[in-house]
Amino acid sequence: MDNSQNTEDKILAAAREVFHKKGLSGARMQEIADLAGINKSLLHYYFRSKDALFEKVFTETFSQLANKMTEIFLSEMTLMSKIGIFVNFYFNFISGHSYIVQFVINALQDKPERIREVILKQNVTPEILLETIRKQLKEEMGLDIDPLHIYVNILGLVIFPVIARPLIQSIFAIPDERMAVFYEQRKKIVPTFIENALKGYETDRTMV
Numbered sequence: 001m002d003n004s005q006n007t008e009d010k011i012l013a014a015a016r017e018v019f020h021k022k023g024l025s026g027a028r029m030q031e032i033a034d035l036a037g038i039n040k041s042l043l044h045y046y047f048r049s050k051d052a053l054f055e056k057v058f059t060e061t062f063s064q065l066a067n068k069m070t071e072i073f074l075s076e077m078t079l080m081s082k083i084g085i086f087v088n089f090y091f092n093f094i095s096g097h098s099y100i101v102q103f104v105i106n107a108l109q110d111k112p113e114r115i116r117e118v119i120l121k122q123n124v125t126p127e128i129l130l131e132t133i134r135k136q137l138k139e140e141m142g143l144d145i146d147p148l149h150i151y152v153n154i155l156g157l158v159i160f161p162v163i164a165r166p167l168i169q170s171i172f173a174i175p176d177e178r179m180a181v182f183y184e185q186r187k188k189i190v191p192t193f194i195e196n197a198l199k200g201y202e203t204d205r206t207m208v
Contacts, residue, residue: 008046010036015057020099023106024054055114058107061100062118065093070124079136083154084191090158091183101162141198150194157190 014035018027029050033043047053072086094100107114119126133147161168161183169179 007036007038007042010038011043011046011053012057012060015053016061019054019057020103023103024050024110027054029053054107058103058114059118059121062104062107062115063121065090065100066119068093070119070129073129073132074124079133079140080191080195083194086154087158087190088187091187094162095180095183101159105163137198143198143201145201150198153194153197154190157193158186161186 011032014032015027017035018032027050029043030040032053033040036043047056068089069086072082072089075082077085104115116126130147130151133150134145137143137145137147137150165179168174169176174182
């Protein structure tokens with residue numbers, strides 16, 4: 001049993017490395033087998049197809065984000081506390097797993113429904129997360145806003161700088177050390193930006 005688990009762990013470690021770099025279409029089972037130090041027949045014994053192996057790696061990778069996202073947004077904290085903690089977690093997580101955002105995007109291009117399938121496996125539906133945000137916007141700030149706008153704004157503000165990192169660094173000639181500082185700064189800037197935007201929206205409504 002230990003040997004079997006050890007072999008599967010080696011396969012998954014190799015698959016993560018190959019899939020993260022090359023995505024589903026660019027990966028080859030032989031390459032994964034070679035990296036894991038096993039023959040291709042043994043690889044197929046554990047995972048009958050590349051799609052099955054990719055599904056395992058994708059679910060494992062995205063679940064780390066989905067679990068934390070669910071934990072934070074269904075907690076009893078205030079909405080702004082949730083946003084601040086999520087943003088902080090995201091940038092900390094991405095700093096050690098910089099390949100994940102592109103990995104998820106590549107996966108979505110191949111099979112968009114994968115994201116929802118993974119989230120549903122956490123026993124929470126996205127609609128529940130949105131309803132929680134809607135309720136807190138109303139109770140804490142007196143705002144009747146479609147929570148999807150808030151959620152998309154959060155994701156856009158944290159995901160885009162990671163996706164666009166090569167473009168940003170190329171245009172502005174920014175070294176890796178400066179990008180690390182930039183990401184650290186965004187941990188504070190993004191929650192403040194969202195909070196000020198909501199306060200501004202609240203002020204505009206009272207002035208009408």
